[in-house]
Amino acid sequence: MRDSKNRSSEQGPEVGAGIRPSLAELVALRPLARQRTPVRRARSGARALAPSPHRGQGMEYAESRDYVSGDDARHIDWRVTARTGRTHTKTFQRERERLTLIVADTAAALYFGTRVRFKSTQAARAGALAAWSAAADGDRIAALAASDGSLVPPAGGGRGALRALHALARWYAAPPATDPGLGVALEHARRLLRPGSRALVLADAASIALVPARDWAAIGAHSDVLVLLLEDPLEHAPPRARVGFATPGGRVDLDLAGDAQRARWRDAFAQPREDALTRLRAARIGVESLSSDAASDAWLPAFARSEAR
Structure with a gap:
């Protein structure tokens, strides 16, 4: 797994407030995706949909x-x-335009962040960049929510990207009332994907860890799958102080000054993360981490590499 650091072509102030993603914020990422997306061309100058002497899946x-x-x-x-x-x-x-499917984990743990933006907002931004990148590649774009199985059906070009952006802004505005889990969404995704398709899974570590390795292997058997692990700096390096959090049930204060409390805090996040990485490695699924305070496009080179795997 690679950590997506804050090295990016992202410039200027943040478009959104960081708590809830706005559609305008996601649309504004289109030029950034173009800068990061190498255009696949044949020697004739046409896009990769043109005839190629190299035969691959689909x-x-x-x-x-x-x-x-x-x-x-x-x-x-x-x-x-x-x-x-x-x-x-x-x-x-x-045989047909490639499908790029964006799978959105909507676990409550994603609607949290301490620096720059919530993890949920970072997930929406990453999904938007994937959609714009896929549109530039000539792919059809679809999106799937873990909360209720909502599907944005495949469509190409800017129209397909905008449909996905509308859904991402809606899904990541607030935690859903119910969430059957990432595993249910992945089962749905497996039925949608065809040989040669590409999938980006936006997820929290605990959600990833709950999906058995065999299920990850099944979804990656015939498609290029990249998991983007959304994280926050506080999860790994909490301050030695009392920290207050706003939750749906009200404000919660935690004393993280003592060594014992800090150790319990780190373990609460470290174990699910390690379990998640173990499952993905066993299934040979690519994974990148993206912190809430990192440049939203820092992981995009891995998305471009996924089609070469």
Whole structure:
């Protein structure tokens, strides 16, 4: 797992207040996603939806052309080669636009933050960047909430991205009344994903840890899956002082000055995090951490790398 630090092209003051994500804030991230997203192009200058000599998941035959040095010999078109007397190779194109699915964990632990913004707001911003990045790649974009299984159906381009942004702003405005858990959302996601699809899972460590490794392995069997672990600095380095928190049930004060209290605090966050990483490693699922005070786009290079895995 890599920690997404505060190195970014993100400039200027924060667009939102940090407690609840606004649609305007998420829309404003579009240029940032473009800066961070390498455009996938073939040698002709077209996007990667154009024919490619390299066959991958979700690819179909497009045409045959003259073989050149460096082409994969496994894709030689023997029929055309025999007919023309010159070696030809098959080229391939995507059977359909790739699907990028954003899975939003909505556990109550995400609606919390001590620096810059809540983890929930950071999750919404990260999801928005993924949507804009996917739109730039020519993907269809869908989004799924863990709270009630709400699905934003797949759509391409700016329209698909905006639909996802509307949903993210709504889902992360406040904790849901009920939340069946991330595992239910992942089961739904597994039915939606097809070979060659890509998924980004926005989640809290405790939610990740509750999903068995076999379920993570199932969702990652035929798709590129990246988990973004949302964190807050206070979870790992609490101040040696009395700290007050605003909760749905009222204000709560915790004395974190003593060593015993601080040890219990760290263990409460450290164990779920370790369990989460253990499950993801066992399932060979990629994971990045993103702190609430980090640049929201710091993890995007890993999202671009996910398609190469």
